[in-house]
Amino acid sequence: MNELATKYDPRDVEDKWYAYWMEHGLFHSEPDEREPYTIVIPPPNVTGVLHMGHMLNNTIQDILVRRARMLGKNACWVPGTDHAAISTEAKVVAKLAEEGIKKQDLSREEFLKHAWDWTHKYGGIILKQLRTLGASCDWERTAFTMDEKLSKSVIRVFNKLYEKGWIYRGVRMVNWDPKALTALSDEEVIYKEEQSHLFHLRYKVEGDEDKYIVVATTRPETILGDTAVCVNPNDERYGWLKGKRVIVPLVGRSVPIIMDDYVEMDFGTGCLKVTPAHDVNDYMLGEKYNLPSIDIFNDNGTISEAGGMYVGMDRFDVRKQIMEDLKAADLVEKVEDYVNKVGHSERTDAVIEPKLSMQWFVKMEELAKPALNAVETDDIKFVPSKFKNIYRHWMTNIKDWCISRQLWWGHRIPAWYLPKGGYVVAENEEEALLKAIEKTGDGSLTLADLKQDPDCLDTWFSSWLWPVSLFNGILDPDNREFKYYYPTTDLVTAPDIIFFWVARMIIAGYEFAGDKPFNNVYFTGIVRDKLGRKMSKSLGNSPDPLELIEKFGADGVRMGIMLAAPAGHDIMYDDSLCEQGRNFCNKIWNSFRLIKGWEVADIEQPASSAKAVEWFEAKLQSIATEVEDLMGKFRISEALMAVYKLFWDEFSAWYLEVIKPAYGSPVDKATYDATLRFFDMLLRMLHPFMPFITEELWQHLAERKDGESIMYAKMPVGTEADAKIIADFETLKETVAGIRTIRKQKQIPQKEALELDVKGPRNADMDSVLTKMGNLTAIVEVEEKKPTASAFIVGATEYSVPLEGKINVEEELAKLNKDLEYYTKFLAGVEKKLANERFVANAPEAVVAVERKKKADAEEKLAAIRTALAALK
């Protein structure tokens, strides 16, 4: 019959078409007179590999981009990667360690060479993987945050902010990652609840060694850095301590008692040990009371010389050891179980150490204002809108941003220190020298005298410019591309980077480009397994996306993940969803096989086919309208479901069944052409979701020139649909279902034609279709149902199928009685409502009218049921 296999095999198809699209440059965009539609990809880590989160995220972006393209917009999806300072540097350090090379034995230049080698080796793998998914990115625009232009943009922006006075350098308490050996921003610290202990330690009173007070702490090792003990001045228990000093246990240091109402009287013992160097609050107390600050830790979390004891030991080992030693010295009052929150590094998971250090910061308060306003007023729309609350809260409590990282991999801070103190900020060395000479008045300075800050900038200090710098909007704001593509249209990202990235991009957009970076932000959910657990390497519950594609095909996986991704919810992923996607591909494939197998002849169009064409035309229109509406609200999975049902239920199960010619018979040309047209439209509607199979089948529909693609075919846009024919067809479906039920109950095969008797009001428009779908010999209008007929009711019309000898009166009675009971109850309900004077008086007329109609319909139906019952008896 035809050469197509009964099962769709995505393997050859996908590679073939991706190559075709690439070869013809179909993803590439250049500014032109069309309306732009722009998305910038959330840049994955340059050395990362594709995981389920990327799959979800990029499938959504691809759907949006492909749809925009088919709506005639100039769609541009810019891909790229992020240098991911901390994690990339960590990977390189680890790799070097394997080779027996220590980072500190290398010069900065040597290390960077290794890092670049690593980047070139693994960089961009993830972008290649995106291609198997079908991502229609404009690969010619692929960018990397450390590309020359983007790097220059970062430096330019640093200079601008510095000149404005919004970047400063200073000693502050920062979050220190002892594993990555760098400072972190507040956002990079994740607090986790941990089961720990509250240790109650005895501090003897100086000069009165029999007396002691008890201090509660979760971190006994930090007593090495204690420089005071604080109590609440209103705490009567400790009034006697005023002006006294206590001895830090084991350490033997005498420290003052200070009184401050910062201390909660009812927490612990009401005595707080003060370690200004290792706790933010203690630091605050230290400043207030001029306490010395003893930094007892080395950068890697071991005890420093200043600690005086346990020097070189790791902080967690010390915690155990010091407790043993304290117990031995009888300085422990008790140990309680205690749950507290401990900050961990987002990248390395190391326990964060608050540490006093010199870092660079951005003042955020002023910068945040326009960014807050934009989201508040929906000038930038968040979908789902619940994220507005989270955003607002963060933005109104925004803190200064620590942007320096003690790393080599990244954008080096453009500050140069002068030989006699002080520094200059400049865009490059030459400029730095000029500024240095100007600042010092010392014309003899040379480059060799200047020392550039060794630190790098936070990765997000480059990615916050992404939508601007990709189009070179920092260095050349008047360029054609920037003016055309910016602001971008939609941003699709995960909610966990709302502060890291989204908020900062909005800030940067207004500050450096004078306009918002995007119009809409669509926040995806987090991909979880079907038990609701986050996917993670350690749990091993994260499927490999490439294996899924191998198994189900890219279209199947795309559909699977989208089916599971209702807007604003986490995704409970399960392989069976991809299976559903794969099955759908097969359904599409086989529908096409059916149509393609038909022989077309110059014969008259059957009335049933004409009706079906008319109906499906209307149905297609109404669904196109629905899809448009849903996509506008980013209700992508619902839009997909609407197209899915249109194809499977309406087109395959009804339309094709109606027009299907008898086996071996040809189809008329009018119907055939209409069917191909419908199929074309359906493929277009499906294309954004399932790009490969739709392209594959589309090529068979019409002759096309090399380089043409469904990617650029016009997306059907809904127009007003004929509501009556849609409603009529729904009635028809019910009627056919009634006949099918009788066939099933009486075990009458579909091949055996039946007579259908009709009693009551009816519309004969669909008779031709009814005859075909029911396999009827005739439709007969009767006054009374034949006693030997089996009946069913649609609306207020009683249909019956005469069945000599096959009728089971008991069954018929039972069926009718069930209906009778249901509608009697229903009618009672409606009547009760209508009998309520206050309802009739207060409810809008339309609502009352509806109730009256319900009543009339129910009465009619009951009458029909009663006559049917009477006839049976």
Next chain:
RNA sequence: GGGCGAUUAGCUCAGCUGGUUUAGAGCGUCUGCCUUACAAGCAGAGGGUCUGCGGUUCGAAUCCGUAAUCGCCCACCA
């Protein structure tokens, strides 16, 4: 400790400003079919006191209050 969101069929979710909803969908389940497009399929069926309690209203899954459970964000109680 503050704030936000959720709770609707076995599962995942729609149900927008109360009344065309007599609570829907997809998947799964059950029953019958290998009917020459597709068993990755076809035809049917069952399944819910809309988390509990109270209130507003002629009318509540929908609005208000309250409790429970779950989730998320934020926060310097050691």
